[in-house]
Amino acid sequence: MHTEQSKQNPDHLKQLYEALEHGSPQEVINLLDTMHPSAIANALKTLPRDLRPDLWQLVATPSKGEVLLETQGEVRQQLIAVTDEQVLLAVLAILEIDELADLDADLPVSVVNAMVGAMDTERRQRYETVRFYPDDTAGGLMDVDAAAVRMDVSLKAVLRYLRKLRKQKGALPEHLDSLMVVDRNNQYLGILRLSDVVSLGAKTTVSETMTAGVPPISVLTPAAKVARLFEDQDLISAPVVSQTGRLLGRITIDDVVDVMRDEAEQEMMRRAGLSKTTDMFGPIIPSAGRRAIWLGVNLINAFIAASVIGLFEDSIDKIVTLAILMPVVASMGGVAGSQTLTLVTRGLALEQITHSNAWRLLLRELALGLLNGFLWAFVVAIIAFLWFNSAQLGIVFGIALALNLLTGALAGTLIPLILQRLGIDPALAGGVILISATDVIGFLSFLGLATIFLL
Amino acid sequence: MHTEQSKQNPDHLKQLYEALEHGSPQEVINLLDTMHPSAIANALKTLPRDLRPDLWQLVATPSKGEVLLETQGEVRQQLIAVTDEQVLLAVLAILEIDELADLDADLPVSVVNAMVGAMDTERRQRYETVRFYPDDTAGGLMDVDAAAVRMDVSLKAVLRYLRKLRKQKGALPEHLDSLMVVDRNNQYLGILRLSDVVSLGAKTTVSETMTAGVPPISVLTPAAKVARLFEDQDLISAPVVSQTGRLLGRITIDDVVDVMRDEAEQEMMRRAGLSKTTDMFGPIIPSAGRRAIWLGVNLINAFIAASVIGLFEDSIDKIVTLAILMPVVASMGGVAGSQTLTLVTRGLALEQITHSNAWRLLLRELALGLLNGFLWAFVVAIIAFLWFNSAQLGIVFGIALALNLLTGALAGTLIPLILQRLGIDPALAGGVILISATDVIGFLSFLGLATIFLL
Numbered sequence: 001m002h003t004e005q006s007k008q009n010p011d012h013l014k015q016l017y018e019a020l021e022h023g024s025p026q027e028v029i030n031l032l033d034t035m036h037p038s039a040i041a042n043a044l045k046t047l048p049r050d051l052r053p054d055l056w057q058l059v060a061t062p063s064k065g066e067v068l069l070e071t072q073g074e075v076r077q078q079l080i081a082v083t084d085e086q087v088l089l090a091v092l093a094i095l096e097i098d099e100l101a102d103l104d105a106d107l108p109v110s111v112v113n114a115m116v117g118a119m120d121t122e123r124r125q126r127y128e129t130v131r132f133y134p135d136d137t138a139g140g141l142m143d144v145d146a147a148a149v150r151m152d153v154s155l156k157a158v159l160r161y162l163r164k165l166r167k168q169k170g171a172l173p174e175h176l177d178s179l180m181v182v183d184r185n186n187q188y189l190g191i192l193r194l195s196d197v198v199s200l201g202a203k204t205t206v207s208e209t210m211t212a213g214v215p216p217i218s219v220l221t222p223a224a225k226v227a228r229l230f231e232d233q234d235l236i237s238a239p240v241v242s243q244t245g246r247l248l249g250r251i252t253i254d255d256v257v258d259v260m261r262d263e264a265e266q267e268m269m270r271r272a273g274l275s276k277t278t279d280m281f282g283p284i285i286p287s288a289g290r291r292a293i294w295l296g297v298n299l300i301n302a303f304i305a306a307s308v309i310g311l312f313e314d315s316i317d318k319i320v321t322l323a324i325l326m327p328v329v330a331s332m333g334g335v336a337g338s339q340t341l342t343l344v345t346r347g348l349a350l351e352q353i354t355h356s357n358a359w360r361l362l363l364r365e366l367a368l369g370l371l372n373g374f375l376w377a378f379v380v381a382i383i384a385f386l387w388f389n390s391a392q393l394g395i396v397f398g399i400a401l402a403l404n405l406l407t408g409a410l411a412g413t414l415i416p417l418i419l420q421r422l423g424i425d426p427a428l429a430g431g432v433i434l435i436s437a438t439d440v441i442g443f444l445s446f447l448g449l450a451t452i453f454l455l
Numbered sequence: 456m457h458t459e460q461s462k463q464n465p466d467h468l469k470q471l472y473e474a475l476e477h478g479s480p481q482e483v484i485n486l487l488d489t490m491h492p493s494a495i496a497n498a499l500k501t502l503p504r505d506l507r508p509d510l511w512q513l514v515a516t517p518s519k520g521e522v523l524l525e526t527q528g529e530v531r532q533q534l535i536a537v538t539d540e541q542v543l544l545a546v547l548a549i550l551e552i553d554e555l556a557d558l559d560a561d562l563p564v565s566v567v568n569a570m571v572g573a574m575d576t577e578r579r580q581r582y583e584t585v586r587f588y589p590d591d592t593a594g595g596l597m598d599v600d601a602a603a604v605r606m607d608v609s610l611k612a613v614l615r616y617l618r619k620l621r622k623q624k625g626a627l628p629e630h631l632d633s634l635m636v637v638d639r640n641n642q643y644l645g646i647l648r649l650s651d652v653v654s655l656g657a658k659t660t661v662s663e664t665m666t667a668g669v670p671p672i673s674v675l676t677p678a679a680k681v682a683r684l685f686e687d688q689d690l691i692s693a694p695v696v697s698q699t700g701r702l703l704g705r706i707t708i709d710d711v712v713d714v715m716r717d718e719a720e721q722e723m724m725r726r727a728g729l730s731k732t733t734d735m736f737g738p739i740i741p742s743a744g745r746r747a748i749w750l751g752v753n754l755i756n757a758f759i760a761a762s763v764i765g766l767f768e769d770s771i772d773k774i775v776t777l778a779i780l781m782p783v784v785a786s787m788g789g790v791a792g793s794q795t796l797t798l799v800t801r802g803l804a805l806e807q808i809t810h811s812n813a814w815r816l817l818l819r820e821l822a823l824g825l826l827n828g829f830l831w832a833f834v835v836a837i838i839a840f841l842w843f844n845s846a847q848l849g850i851v852f853g854i855a856l857a858l859n860l861l862t863g864a865l866a867g868t869l870i871p872l873i874l875q876r877l878g879i880d881p882a883l884a885g886g887v888i889l890i891s892a893t894d895v896i897g898f899l900s901f902l903g904l905a906t907i908f909l910l
């Protein structure tokens with residue numbers, strides 16, 4: 001009877017902090033023993049940088065690898081940097097090949113060399129196969145451990161093969177829900193589900209039982225596309241083949257879930273000009289530098305908008321009320337534009353926007369902008385009239401606001417479409433460019449109309 | 456040999472549009488036959504509303520259920536509304552119980568009643584079990600089809616049981632990678648992996664083979680928490696138990712992947728005041744109404760900021776340059792604050808921020824704000840000096856900008872912490888409140904300092 005320790009308890013974190021501060025190392029070790037590696041990784045991330053080595057040192061060597069896999073970027077690099085090279089090699093020796101491929105970019109070259117040197121021929125070959133493909137492709141995600149069988153054997157022979165495999169290696173590959181079926185030349189033919197193996201007679205042959213037509217994934221398919229295939233087709237595992245159809249390995253859903261999580265997180269962080277690997281407690285100076293770049297980009301935008309206001313210095317000098325109302329016009333255009341931008345960016349990511357419907361989408365967004373433009377133009381015109389007792393000012397304010405809502409709809413639709421055409425990720429740059437557009441047009445339309453009609 | 460049709464080809468969409476416009480219905484049907492239900496759902500979403508019924512009508516009845524499952528909200532409701540009730544009942548009759556539970560909130564009551572009326576006793580009981588739990592809990596996600604075995608039987612008996620089950624039902628439950636082990640009272644004891652069943656001798660007993668200690672998920676666990684457990688522990692399936700430990704069902708990763716995707720999408724959409732179920736081509740008036748609400752919330756914010764400017768009308772009247780520079784101060788504070796807000800909101804969602812480290816986080820963010828405050832205060836002071844030839848104006852501008860970057864750091868840290876304490880999702884309301892804070896403090900500090908030192 002195997003026993004897995006994988007209770008995850010939110011109280012663990014609190015207990016752990018207390019044990020670290022007031023308890024003995026043994027208390028901490030006992031607590032760590034009851035925690036899943038992902039919970040330990042989480043605890044390390046929440047610790048201030050200077051306290052992490054103390055906790056890390058107490059994590060059992062066999063768990064260290066799993067914990068490293070659950071960290072990223074700065075946190076992972078810090079943990080690796082404070083680990084003795086011999087311990088690190090022992091940790092790496094027990095990881096799976098696809099896990100190594102995920103870690104090795106963060107390892108010192110000397111450790112990678114020593115690790116490869118200590119591998120047996122088979123492991124080294126498999127490692128080199130996976131290393132050959134970029135991390136963000138099917139090849140980088142796959143496990144080369146795929147158990148494959150021929151089409152002409154019986155299920156009885158399959159069972160015999162699996163028992164032998166288990167004896168030889170000590171265990172079967174993780175998350176084994178199906179075997180790959182190949183021909184004599186290792187060409188991929190289909191999959192054999194374990195649930196079919198266990199529920200059909202032992203004399204049935206593989207060719208009668210196998211599921212053909214499960215499309216294999218080409219080894220150079222981008223990781224994001226792999227994730228979408230898994231999501232859309234509810235896959236648990238999928239074969240990976242070379243361009244000539246030769247079976248190279250297998251991708252399992254746990255790796256894909258990591259890709260999905262990383263993608264969602266990355267998108268959120270990138271919108272704020274942060275990187276996904278940002279350590280909440282990373283060293284201050286490099287963090288400040290990275291944020292400074294984003295602030296600099298936005299400063300340029302802000303000064304462009306300011307220079308538009310500068311054009312109308314005389315008008316503001318004559319009617320100071322314009323200065324009070326102009327940020328309202330700019331900000332409402334930005335909000336309306338962000339709604340459209342979010343919708344269009346999502347549509348592009350899900351491949352729901354094509355040549356054929358982009359025009360219709362633009363017209364619909366403009367219609368929405370027009371409707372809300374009328375509504376809010378009316379509302380703000382009344383407010384401005386009541387506040388400053390000038391009907392003319394109210395009308396100019398309302399018209400400028402409606403124009404800027406339309407600008408938001410137009411910019412929110414066109415900016416992501418153009419960025420994608422240029423090969424730039426709309427999720428990254430779209431927001432900054434949009435705000436620049438709605439600020440400039442917002443100030444220009446309001447101050448311009450006021451200069452024409454109110455002076 | 457089963458054959459699955461699941462090629463997904465980006466060219467399909469283009470071909471489909473052409474066939475719809477110029478081809479015969481048979482051409483469209485042939486094309487649909489080669490498409491995975493998720494691809495058909497995607498095609499329906501990208502079609503303008505008035506063309507959807509034409510395509511939907513040509514989708515084969517057995518595929519209609521899968522397609523409906525891949526749609527949400529307005530699109531799904533439209534498709535259901537244009538489907539004949541008899542066809543709908545035929546579609547529903549072949550879906551799994553957990554799939555029905557996902558759809559039924561969008562079905563007319565008359566259809567749900569007719570559907571339940573047509574079920575046999577076993578299916579009805581299972582349906583009612585799942586219906587009993589809210590959609591966004593483990594109970595709502597689970598499949599009650601879990602195949603369970605006793606601890607004291609041999610693997611040979613397990614194989615016999617599975618063959619019998621398959622004969623009775625025609626197929627085993629989807630994504631079956633493990634069986635549940637229970638005692639006489641249906642209390643959950645552990646899992647039996649199929650990969651162990653196929654690779655160990657037939658005389659081994661379940662108790663020797665099973666994996667104990669895989670923690671079951673309690674039936675009322677929120678769906679988001681279930682997703683996190685699957686991610687963190689690399690699960691493929693997990694047992695669901697009642698509060699007394701009785702086995703109720705099984706959650707498989709494909710359902711969890713849907714939860715993960717929905718969550719990521721929902722978060723992105725909510726930040727722009729949109730709902731995840733928004734139809735890109737939905738009817739204009741209700742769409743405009745929903746967006747109007749968000750614009751209204753932001754208008755209130757914008758007028759609060761405007762009223763702060765209004766307090767300094769006299770100062771702007773005397774130094775009109777203030778009106779040119781004040782949006783720069785406000786916008787930079789907003790950008791800096793958004794960076795902090797994103798980091799803290801993520802940390803809260805991942806449960807990486809606790810009582811013990813919240814203070815340290817706040818201090819670190821303030822330190823970052825201070826560093827970038829110094830840097831950019833210096834830069835903008837120089838720019839303002841060169842532009843308007845006034846050292847005093849440059850100094851006031853720089854100080855106000857630094858103060859607002861600090862405000863951004865403070866608000867970006869405290870707002871999500873406070874919102875979470877109040878039980879409000881920081882991802883939803885955080886951005887709006889933050890911008891309000893940085894706008895108000897930005898205008899107040901710049902115009903206030905200018906009034907004191909420049910007039």
